[in-house]
Amino acid sequence: MIDKNKVKELVTEWLDGKEYFLVDASVDEQNKITVEIDHKDGVWIEDCCELSKFIEEHFDRDIEDFELEVGSAGIGQPFKVLQQYINSIGYDVELLTIEGKKMEGCLKSADENNFVVTVEEKQKLEGKKRPQMVEVDKTFGYTDVKWVKNIIDFK
Secondary structure, three states: OOOHHHHHHHHHHHHOOOOOEEEEEEEOOOOEEEEEEEOOOOOOHHHHHHHHHHHHHOOOOOOOOOEEEEEEOOOOOOOOOHHHHHHOOOOEEEEEEOOOOEEEEEEEEEOOOEEEEEEEEEEOOOOOOOOEEEEEEEEEEHHHEEEEEEOOOOO
16 A cells, blocks of 8 residues: 555655645545645646656556545635635635534634634624624634635625
8 A cells, every 4th residue: 555654755845845735645545645735826737737747756556556636625625734724814714613603704813723713793882782793803723613614705
């Protein structure tokens, strides 16, 4: 079976000096290699082909047959790595907490430990008879959520 760590090393080597980043790499029981890369401005098919050829050059199909799929992290798919959070700062995201609560808001910041989403919620304000919608920053640890993904808006 092809070693997943070897695949990651090859991808890291190819990525060196490029603005792309690795989202995920996996190898299943049938030697299907799947590599997902991303870029803040999107992924070009030519670059996926180039990375695919680079990986293929480092494995010998006569020794071990494999299937290889190189692509971009799917649009609208949950984030898998910190760089996806960083690239989405300032954009609307949807998240599902581990308690099962869905929220939408603007991703305000992200670092190694947590991320902040600005959401609108009703609050009773002093001097007002009825609750008002106000913007509130909510901080989450990455283990506090099941998933976070960009909201795709075609307007």
